[in-house]
Amino acid sequence: MSKILLINPSYRDSYGSAKASIIDPVFPTLSLLTIAAVAEQRGHKVEVLDLSFMQYDYRVIREKIVSYKPDIIGVSATTPLMNQLRDISVLAKSISKDILVVAGGSHVSAMPVESLKESMLDIVVVGEGDATFGDIADGKPLKMIFGIQYRKDDSILATPPRPFIHNLDDLPMPAWHLYDSQFYKNKISRLLAKHPPLAMAEFSRGCVFKCDFCASKNTMALGYRKKSPERCAEEVRAMHKFGYREFALADDIFTSDPAWAKAVSRAIINSGVKMAWSCTNGIRVESADDELFRTMRKAGCYRVAFGFESGNDKVLKMFGKGGKASIVKGREAVRMARAAGIDTTGYFMLGLSPDTEETMTDTIEYARSLSLDMMKFGIAIAFPGTPMFKEYREKGMLRSYNWDDYFIYSEQPLFSHPNLSFEKVQEFAKYAYRRAVLTNPSFILRRLWRGIRTKEFFWDAYYFMKFITAPSINNKTHTAIYFARDQWPVYDFEKQPITFYQARPATNKLTPELIQGVTI
Numbered sequence: 001m002s003k004i005l006l007i008n009p010s011y012r013d014s015y016g017s018a019k020a021s022i023i024d025p026v027f028p029t030l031s032l033l034t035i036a037a038v039a040e041q042r043g044h045k046v047e048v049l050d051l052s053f054m055q056y057d058y059r060v061i062r063e064k065i066v067s068y069k070p071d072i073i074g075v076s077a078t079t080p081l082m083n084q085l086r087d088i089s090v091l092a093k094s095i096s097k098d099i100l101v102v103a104g105g106s107h108v109s110a111m112p113v114e115s116l117k118e119s120m121l122d123i124v125v126v127g128e129g130d131a132t133f134g135d136i137a138d139g140k141p142l143k144m145i146f147g148i149q150y151r152k153d154d155s156i157l158a159t160p161p162r163p164f165i166h167n168l169d170d171l172p173m174p175a176w177h178l179y180d181s182q183f184y185k186n187k188i189s190r191l192l193a194k195h196p197p198l199a200m201a202e203f204s205r206g207c208v209f210k211c212d213f214c215a216s217k218n219t220m221a222l223g224y225r226k227k228s229p230e231r232c233a234e235e236v237r238a239m240h241k242f243g244y245r246e247f248a249l250a251d252d253i254f255t256s257d258p259a260w261a262k263a264v265s266r267a268i269i270n271s272g273v274k275m276a277w278s279c280t281n282g283i284r285v286e287s288a289d290d291e292l293f294r295t296m297r298k299a300g301c302y303r304v305a306f307g308f309e310s311g312n313d314k315v316l317k318m319f320g321k322g323g324k325a326s327i328v329k330g331r332e333a334v335r336m337a338r339a340a341g342i343d344t345t346g347y348f349m350l351g352l353s354p355d356t357e358e359t360m361t362d363t364i365e366y367a368r369s370l371s372l373d374m375m376k377f378g379i380a381i382a383f384p385g386t387p388m389f390k391e392y393r394e395k396g397m398l399r400s401y402n403w404d405d406y407f408i409y410s411e412q413p414l415f416s417h418p419n420l421s422f423e424k425v426q427e428f429a430k431y432a433y434r435r436a437v438l439t440n441p442s443f444i445l446r447r448l449w450r451g452i453r454t455k456e457f458f459w460d461a462y463y464f465m466k467f468i469t470a471p472s473i474n475n476k477t478h479t480a481i482y483f484a485r486d487q488w489p490v491y492d493f494e495k496q497p498i499t500f501y502q503a504r505p506a507t508n509k510l511t512p513e514l515i516q517g518v519t520i
């Protein structure tokens, strides 16, 4: 039996003081809960150290490692968390060389070789980590474990890619018991959760579209896989049993196979469990469907977020949104959701690869004109693992490899845009909030009326004050307390190559089996 410590790094610096901090996303981390479930199923002991809600402080981690004495430490990291991951690897090795330090998640899946080179990690898990991590915990010889890259003496070795999980019902239930749901009740923003505590859940994995700013294929592959409606309802029952009263879906395209999404909603209704839920990760506008929305509402769904991204049809086409997404479809989608009694959030991006000042203005005016209950503007950052990152790198347009600065409210110039300066994009990000939120009478009145109707007026007023006093983009310096920044191995990204690792090159072509009920 292995003793495992899973660490979720701090989110403080990537949300920080920006306006977006009003939606602080503090909840149990699904990636760790899913890999923990497999490890527990195989007889290993697992504990989670969650730093999401606090500032990164290596002393907290050191104390835990010294008292718990894990054999394996597993860390999950998106790009802005990579420096914490580097620090944790150095810290763990300073405590004991025998601790196996493993990383997984979006960033390291995109750049496994470079991640090993700029850290003291032993193993990087590429893509889906459920069974791979189970094999590592079992102590299987590394060369026999598919889907990893690892350090051996002075070299880095890779094993063949792991085929992705065909039937998601084969996964054990996420190990929700590893988190104390009540601890999280008051930590999450009330703009994000109506009935906290909130858990993150996934009913499906993957996506069949190819937006150039999106990194989802690196971990979840091109293609769509779904749990059975019965399994989804069983998960809702389990979350409820562990004290959660709301869940948010991590799914990339939950409504894009409407027949299945309806069946899932009906299964939740039939389970008799009352849970509020939302499609927080964003759904596609062309998947909007009156009957589906009404069924979702009956099943407890109270909010959907639409990934509008742009207010210009040409831009949508050019960055690869794909499908039938359009400005007109976006308007229809908002109307249908509202008619079903579901709140709507809009996600918009500024500085998309084809954007110009005119098209960003189109986006802001489009956002202003929609009857949304909430909206979020982010800068389209070229994150590692996205086609945008690869293209900008190849054209010599990337300006920073400091992962601390990689988040959508960053004020550090991260790349040179083909048509715009980074500073111009930031200017538009500030202007977007002013124009579409703060000086938009129809938004203010709608939100006011909604606040009175739902009795959430107090929360709205509280967050409104926070919103107007916080800057649009994060302008504070990072305050993480690192163990030994000077001991982090360095990889010179400017001068050395990046291996654009493709976990599953064979799946770049969409077959009917991969599309699975989605209209593309």
Ligand code: B12
Binding pocket: 010, 011, 014, 025, 029, 030, 031, 032, 034, 035, 073, 074, 075, 076, 077, 078, 079, 080, 081, 102, 103, 104, 105, 106, 107, 110, 125, 127, 128, 129, 130, 133, 200, 202, 213, 214, 215, 216, 219, 220, 250, 251, 252, 281, 383, 384, 385, 406, 407, 408, 409
């Ligand atoms: C939920 C979510 C969040 C949550 C939680 C993030 C988290 N740390 O888990 C919140 C809201 C905090 C968030 C924030 C951000 N996110 Co986010 N998020 C997602 C989302 C929608 C779902 C992730 C999820 O839970 N999936 C379900 C679980 C089961 O899958 P998973 O996390 O991939 O984990 C599996 C594997 O990756 C692997 N694995 C993961 N961790 C580990 C650890 C170990 C030890 C092992 C062995 C394996 C392993 O095994 C797991 C099981 O198979 C994804 C979209 C997507 N499709 O992945 C984006 C995504 C991960 N986010 C992304 C981005 C850009 C961000 C932000 C940077 C945006 C910003 N604000 O600037 C921030 C980062 C700040 C932060 N603090 O993390 C990008 C990642 C790009 C990148 N290069 O890092 C994604 C891929 C979105 C996209 N479509 O491009 N996000």
Ligand code: SF4
Binding pocket: 207, 208, 209, 210, 211, 214, 215, 216, 252, 253, 284, 307, 321
């Ligand atoms: S539809 Fe969403 S998940 Fe799919 S590629 Fe576009 S942004 Fe990524």
